[in-house]
Amino acid sequence: MKYNSPRIKVLNKQNILKLIHDNHPISRAEISEITDLTPSSVTRLTKELINDGYIREKGSIGKNSPGRRRTLLDLNENAFVSLVFDLGVNVTTFGLGYFNGRVVLGGSFETPKQHKDFFAKAKDIYTKLKKEHKITRISFSIPGMVNMTENRILLAPNLHWQDISINNLLDVDVPILADNEANLSMMAEKYHSKDLKKIKEAVFIVIREGVGTGILLDGKIYRGPSFTAGEAGHMTVDIRSHEKCHCSNEGCWERVASINWAVENYQEKLEGRNAIERFASLKKKKDNRKIFEEFARNIAVGIINIVNVMNPQLIILGGEVQDLGEYFFNSIETEVKKRALRDATKKLKIRPTVFETVSSNLVGAAVLAIEDIIEKVR
Ligand SMILES: [Zn+2]
Structure with missing residues (x-):
């Protein structure tokens, strides 16, 4: 494989975005040090990430030493918003997840017993919220097993839901994501906990x-x-x-x-x-x-x-x-x-868990959306 192949370029771009996610705000020089990419490559790739709306420049460090001033890069929080659901056996909560991992609670409702009613309700909420927010993903935390490649709930024992295709039930114009609630909670902790x-x-x-x-x-x-x-x-x-x-x-x-x-x-x-x-x-x-x-x-x-x-x-x-x-x-x-x-x-x-006001499941659903967005960087 050629080192300057488009595939390598995409991987480098994704890695830089992951690095900024874990360490924001961060300077280009630090990115270059950590990734071993040349300063010119980092400059070129971060420029693309800025143009694509993922990141932005935010202030600088080293103001008192001319010549060593470094501009910092930060995440563009509002560029990608996901609608996240924590499907509970009795109560479902939902909210908006931002590109820097922040989650804002939207509300809650009693979980309908029938899966069709639940996804109809989810669609109503999406239709309403997308008028005001640039929603690019819908992400579900599920109290059961989920086939993530097919978006299929294999079994949610306490809801008595079995073999349910979310894609067939929820007809929307953005990608849908879903995973088991405990997996998502683990992802949320990994993302946010020191x-x-x-x-x-x-x-x-x-x-x-x-x-x-x-x-x-x-x-x-x-x-x-x-x-x-x-x-x-x-x-x-x-x-x-x-x-x-x-x-x-x-x-x-x-x-x-x-x-x-x-x-x-x-x-x-x-x-x-x-x-x-x-x-x-x-x-x-x-x-x-x-x-x-x-x-x-x-x-x-x-x-x-x-x-x-x-x-x-x-x-x-x-x-x-x-x-x-x-x-x-x-x-x-x-x-x-x-x-x-x-x-x-x-x-x-x-x-x-470190999460108190917003559930770890809901935060994890937002992290799942962020990871999907980074994976799709080209
Ligand atoms: Zn059992």
Whole structure:
């Protein structure tokens, strides 16, 4: 292959844009140092990226030393806007994702039981918002398995949705993207969290009406050849259990580690229209310590298996449990360190997700759109 081939040029352009994404604002000289590209190549390629609208010049550094003044490059935040949906089993939230990773919440609605109604609602929202915003992608976080090449929901067990082609249901004039919610949460953390700049093996566990895991392996999301990797919620943790799971197996981890378990096993009936609201009521109860300690142990059982299999350096918990406080996370960590292989836990950290106001799923859907935009740079 010739080194000045168009393919190499495109890859260099994409790499520069990725670099600016991770380190903005950044000078051309720094880009040249990090990428080993000549200063003239960097000047030429960044000029193209500016003309295409991806980046812009933003101020400079070294003002007091003439001759060493360097113009900084930053992302053009508004150039690419994605409409992002966090499809929840009971409640769906949506928002706008900008090219620098920022997500602005748009609203929420009760998730329709029928998939056709859901995508009709999504189309209405898109039609309305595209009048005011330059939307270039629609990106979905799905509580289930997704074939990403075909945009097909293989199975969303808690919604009872199976084998659904999003492309057939949503007729729009922009590209559609979709992925499993835990994979997207892992992507969101990798994009925004400092500790993940160096860690290459990590697992994000989404605990909501179901339990999903997003696996980061060698710095990349591992989805498996059939897009079912990370369905740790359906690993069997009780071989004697006859409790049926939505996946049709019995004794799944999800049966004891989802928020449904906590609300169903609390001594009183909790207020709320759905599991999310009832779980929120449970968080406010003064006598919830005992149930949350038991819940922490149930969650720990699955983490022990994951740690023994995968030896990750970081486990992140999100969904509905991230605000449960130190004692909850300490209970999980104590149990995991007591029961998992000693050497597997040596470098292990367990922490809540960094995302509080906007869900990690929604932020991840925006990151998926950004990655797609960068991949399409020519
Ligand atoms: Zn299951």
